[in-house]
Amino acid sequence: MGSDRMPDLWEPAGTYLNTASYGLPPKPAWYALQDALDDWRGGRTSWEHWGIPGEEARASFARLVGVPVETVAIGATVSGLVGLVAASVPEGTRVLAPDVEFTSLLFPFLVHQHRGVSVRTVPARDLSGEIGPDVDLVAFSAVQMATGEVADLEAISLAAAEHGVMTVVDATQAVGWLPLDAGRFDVVATHGYKWLMSPRGTAYMAIRPERMDMVVPQAAGWYAGEDPLATFFGRPLRLAESARRLDTSPAWYMWVAAAQSLATVEQIGVDTIHDHDIALANRFRAGFGLEPGNSAIVMSDAPGASEKLASAGIQAAVRGGRLRTSWHVYNTAEHVERTLDVLGA
Numbered sequence: 596m597g598s599d600r601m602p603d604l605w606e607p608a609g610t611y612l613n614t615a616s617y618g619l620p621p622k623p624a625w626y627a628l629q630d631a632l633d634d635w636r637g638g639r640t641s642w643e644h645w646g647i648p649g650e651e652a653r654a655s656f657a658r659l660v661g662v663p664v665e666t667v668a669i670g671a672t673v674s675g676l677v678g679l680v681a682a683s684v685p686e687g688t689r690v691l692a693p694d695v696e697f698t699s700l701l702f703p704f705l706v707h708q709h710r711g712v713s714v715r716t717v718p719a720r721d722l723s724g725e726i727g728p729d730v731d732l733v734a735f736s737a738v739q740m741a742t743g744e745v746a747d748l749e750a751i752s753l754a755a756a757e758h759g760v761m762t763v764v765d766a767t768q769a770v771g772w773l774p775l776d777a778g779r780f781d782v783v784a785t786h787g788y789k790w791l792m793s794p795r796g797t798a799y800m801a802i803r804p805e806r807m808d809m810v811v812p813q814a815a816g817w818y819a820g821e822d823p824l825a826t827f828f829g830r831p832l833r834l835a836e837s838a839r840r841l842d843t844s845p846a847w848y849m850w851v852a853a854a855q856s857l858a859t860v861e862q863i864g865v866d867t868i869h870d871h872d873i874a875l876a877n878r879f880r881a882g883f884g885l886e887p888g889n890s891a892i893v894m895s896d897a898p899g900a901s902e903k904l905a906s907a908g909i910q911a912a913v914r915g916g917r918l919r920t921s922w923h924v925y926n927t928a929e930h931v932e933r934t935l936d937v938l939g940a
């Protein structure tokens with residue numbers, strides 16, 4: 596598929612350049628959600644089948660990041676899933692993280708200061724070089740939401756392996772456009788509502804099997820059982836062997852849409868989406884005289900951007916006084932040209 600010929604599966608009302616904030620659902624996700632909501636409103640069905648899409652989405656996510664489905668837990672937020680890991684690390688764990696890191700990855704560790712868990716932050720680009728004998732765990736985003744900076748995944752995973760350091764990755768701004776091999780890291784948590792174009796409340800955590808036993812399923816309920824439909828009542832504790840033991844019960848309707856969104860990503864292919872997104876991002880960068888980059892998120896200095904874009908009905912974000920545009924599967928070369936025109940770039 597050519598870079599500007601993605602399937603006609605989206606219906607943005609205008610020029611939408613803000614996927615780093617939230618992604619737009621493909622039509623199959625939108626319609627499946629409406630059907631489920633309609634069934635809910637009318638009380639037309641039982642509920643059990645609303646659990647199936649969560650399992651389909653879990654399997655899609657596992658394929659997208661190249662790990663066995665048994666190693667993927669589902670939950671509602673990145674912070675909730677990472678919180679399980681942070682609550683389970685030993686007292687005195689020394690964490691290394693980027694300094695502008697999103698708080699959903701940092702706060703879960705910072706709240707364990709009373710247990711001697713410490714968090715040292717350094718500029719994102721210095722991360723791999725700072726991994727050494729004084730670090731127990733490195734926590735970082737694969738792609739930074741504030742800047743679009745893509746982490747040097749290769750260098751970080753090599754340095755971490757060399758020093759026996761646990762790796763916890765937030766891939767929320769990556770999975771869906773950046774090919775990522777989650778098997779190289781201990782934990783990869785991802786929210787689906789951005790580049791995976793799902794509703795909020797659909798998050799995933801891939802965990803290396805060797806790390807599974809150390810993480811206490813602090814939020815376990817009926818859905819953490821091997822067969823949730825057989826884990827409704829009474830003792831004894833009977834948790835799933837797989838990462839499902841870390842699940843929280845799914846927000847049914849949201850997962851109905853998520854399963855379709857992830858299926859769409861799989862159908863198109865992450866490599867194809869990557870090339871499409873990067874081609875548009877780089878075309879936009881060129882309009883600002885910037886060198887080609889490796890991210891689907893572009894930061895640029897565009898004075899008065901908020902007002903100009905708002906009056907043209909273009910959705911983007913301003914972060915730290917700079918314009919942040921995000922380029923995804925539903926964007927086209929026309930969007931690039933129109934936005935550059937509006938900005939006078």
Ligand SMILES: Cc1ncc(COP(=O)(O)O)c(C=O)c1O
Pocket residue numbers: 615616671672673674675697699736739740765767768786798
């Ligand atoms: C990198 C990153 N991680 C996580 C989230 C969302 O976190 P949570 O799922 O805890 O709400 C965001 C939202 O902006 C994000 O950009």
